Amino acid sequence: MASPLSILLSLLFSYSLFFPLSSSASLGPVSLPLHRLSLAPHPEPFQRLAGLANASVLRASRLKNPKSAVHPTRAPLFPHSYGGYSLSLAFGTPPQNIPLLLDTGSQLTWIPCTTSYQCRRCASPANPAGPTAVFLPKSSSSARLIGCRNPKCSWIHSSELLSRCKDCPSTNNSSSSDCPVVCPPYVLIYGSGSTAGVLLSESLSLPGRTATDFAVGCSVYSDRQPAGGIAGFGRGSPSIPAQLGLKRFSYCLISRRFDDDAAESGSVVLDGARDSSADAVSFTPFLKNPSPSASGADLSAFSVYYYVGLRKITVGGKKVKIPSSMLVPGPDGSGGTIVDSGTTFTYMEPAVLEPVAAAFTDRLAGRLNRSTTVERLAGLRPCFALPAAVAAAKKLELPEMVLHFKGGAEMRLPLENYFAFAGESRKTAAVCLTVVSDSGVAGGPAIILGNFQQQNYYMVYDLERERLGFRRQSCIGS
Ligand SMILES: *[C@@H]1O[C@H](CO)[C@@H](O)[C@H](O)[C@H]1NC(C)=O
Ligand SMILES: *[C@@H]1O[C@H](CO)[C@@H](O)[C@H](O)[C@H]1NC(C)=O
Numbered sequence: 001m002a003s004p005l006s007i008l009l010s011l012l013f014s015y016s017l018f019f020p021l022s023s024s025a026s027l028g029p030v031s032l033p034l035h036r037l038s039l040a041p042h043p044e045p046f047q048r049l050a051g052l053a054n055a056s057v058l059r060a061s062r063l064k065n066p067k068s069a070v071h072p073t074r075a076p077l078f079p080h081s082y083g084g085y086s087l088s089l090a091f092g093t094p095p096q097n098i099p100l101l102l103d104t105g106s107q108l109t110w111i112p113c114t115t116s117y118q119c120r121r122c123a124s125p126a127n128p129a130g131p132t133a134v135f136l137p138k139s140s141s142s143a144r145l146i147g148c149r150n151p152k153c154s155w156i157h158s159s160e161l162l163s164r165c166k167d168c169p170s171t172n173n174s175s176s177s178d179c180p181v182v183c184p185p186y187v188l189i190y191g192s193g194s195t196a197g198v199l200l201s202e203s204l205s206l207p208g209r210t211a212t213d214f215a216v217g218c219s220v221y222s223d224r225q226p227a228g229g230i231a232g233f234g235r236g237s238p239s240i241p242a243q244l245g246l247k248r249f250s251y252c253l254i255s256r257r258f259d260d261d262a263a264e265s266g267s268v269v270l271d272g273a274r275d276s277s278a279d280a281v282s283f284t285p286f287l288k289n290p291s292p293s294a295s296g297a298d299l300s301a302f303s304v305y306y307y308v309g310l311r312k313i314t315v316g317g318k319k320v321k322i323p324s325s326m327l328v329p330g331p332d333g334s335g336g337t338i339v340d341s342g343t344t345f346t347y348m349e350p351a352v353l354e355p356v357a358a359a360f361t362d363r364l365a366g367r368l369n370r371s372t373t374v375e376r377l378a379g380l381r382p383c384f385a386l387p388a389a390v391a392a393a394k395k396l397e398l399p400e401m402v403l404h405f406k407g408g409a410e411m412r413l414p415l416e417n418y419f420a421f422a423g424e425s426r427k428t429a430a431v432c433l434t435v436v437s438d439s440g441v442a443g444g445p446a447i448i449l450g451n452f453q454q455q456n457y458y459m460v461y462d463l464e465r466e467r468l469g470f471r472r473q474s475c476i477g478s
């Protein structure tokens with residue numbers, strides 16, 4: 001089998017010089033349906049929870065430790081895609097629809113590209129019987145390779161490389177590693193996954209509008225990635241909001257009860273109307289991202305995230321004691337809270353989760369017993385065993401959890417957004433807090449608000465006013 005690098009190089013050279021470069025246009029309000037990615041079917045409910053918990057922990061370690069990457073950390077890691085939400089975007093002329101994972105934690109959008117696309121240890125496609133949807137640049141009259149002198153090439157390569165190609169005589173057509181004409185391939189390597197390809201300029205067709213000259217990664221090889229591509233909605237020049245010049249975008253994530261129901265979807269809205277207080281949307285300002293100047297450390301990877309000011313967490317009306325260093329991003333980039341559509345279960349560092357778990361255990365003392373057996377099986381904690389009578393009644397009251405944000409906004413989570421029912425039989429029935437932790441990965445955000453906690457919330461990223469808005473609502477068909 002051909003090596004990924006030789007595929008890349010043959011791809012690069014077969015496209016070299018065939019494509020001229022092109023220009024851009026602006027966009028208006030656009031609404032796109034948002035589908036849940038189907039979950040890989042797990043016969044055991046505990047296993048399913050454990051799979052989601054594992055994926056969330058791996059994702060957290062990637063977001064917290066982007067420097068473990070060997071190459072530029074400008075695309076996300078999805079060791080398992082289950083737990084994500086996908087949207088379909090149409091690239092090329094004529095348009096080809098490609099499913100992409102909605103990801104506010106990364107900035108470069110990339111799509112599986114060419115018939116020779118290889119995806120090892122990747123999630124199975126939404127329709128396991130069907131092929132993975134790949135983009136075919138040869139079938140698009142608007143596909144262009146991005147040139148090495150194009151400033152967009154610096155999104156995936158160092159300025160050192162760009163200065164090298166600037167020094168090449170402009171009349172020299174022969175691409176080589178010394179004198180690249182087109183932007184050299186990207187190879188993005190993460191802790192346990194990767195994707196590689198070339199940067200294209202393409203048309204992105206949205207209802208009623210077309211953005212020409214949209215820079216998108218055309219991946220020919222991936223390892224441990226979702227079945228489709230990634231839609232980068234984070235901060236930074238390559239991101240969809242930046243390339244399209246969006247003033248705001250919003251999404252509404254349908255309940256996971258519709259996991260395998262292709263008929264139901266929420267939506268992503270690009271540049272929708274501005275929300276007013278009359279819309280019952282609560283706002284909290286985005287915090288400034290940790291700045292490298294303060295510490296001299298390279299925190300550029302954290303510049304992609306949306307930081308919010310989580311002030312306190314209450315459980316059953318009582319404030320949980322959390323070290324303040326966890327809640328405020330420090331100059332070294334550790335601590336603070338980000339909101340991420342690509343993480344399933346919310347991540348909390350042990351110093352946050354332990355007091356939160358203790359608060360639930362305290363409040364439930366005498367009513368429910370903790371089950372370490374279930375905790376081990378589900379990869380979550382705390383889990384509480386349900387006595388047969390409670391499980392049969394299918395009715396259960398648990399302490400309310402509220403997230404209190406800077407500016408007074410409160411996220412009063414519905415129970416199904418922070419507890420999951422688990423169990424293989426009535427005898428092993430349990431409830432588990434759907435928050436994950438690890439042994440304490442140093443550095444990076446201390447809290448990552450995942451999509452499980454955002455179900456049936458309208459979430460608006462108001463980039464013009466630098467604030468996050470949210471409102472509880474049913475997301476079906478909205
Ligand atoms: C989760 O990860 C642990 C170790 O990291 C592993 O033992 C377990 O099998 C994984 N579970 C699932 C469902 O992937
Ligand atoms: C470079 O390419 C142009 C147009 O493709 C061609 O006209 C020119 O002869 C080429 N120059 C060299 C040195 O190959």
Ligand SMILES: *[C@@H]1O[C@H](CO)[C@@H](O)[C@H](O)[C@H]1NC(C)=O
Binds near residue numbers: 169172173174175178
């Ligand atoms: C064109 O680039 C190649 C590869 O770096 C180099 O060997 C060659 O000398 C260059 N030609 C000119 C005319 O600069």
Ligand SMILES: *[C@@H]1O[C@H](CO)[C@@H](O)[C@H](O)[C@H]1NC(C)=O
Binds near residue numbers: 366367368369
């Ligand atoms: C909790 O565990 C104790 C000791 O095993 C047991 O006596 C009690 O009935 C359990 N309580 C519930 C609510 O299951």
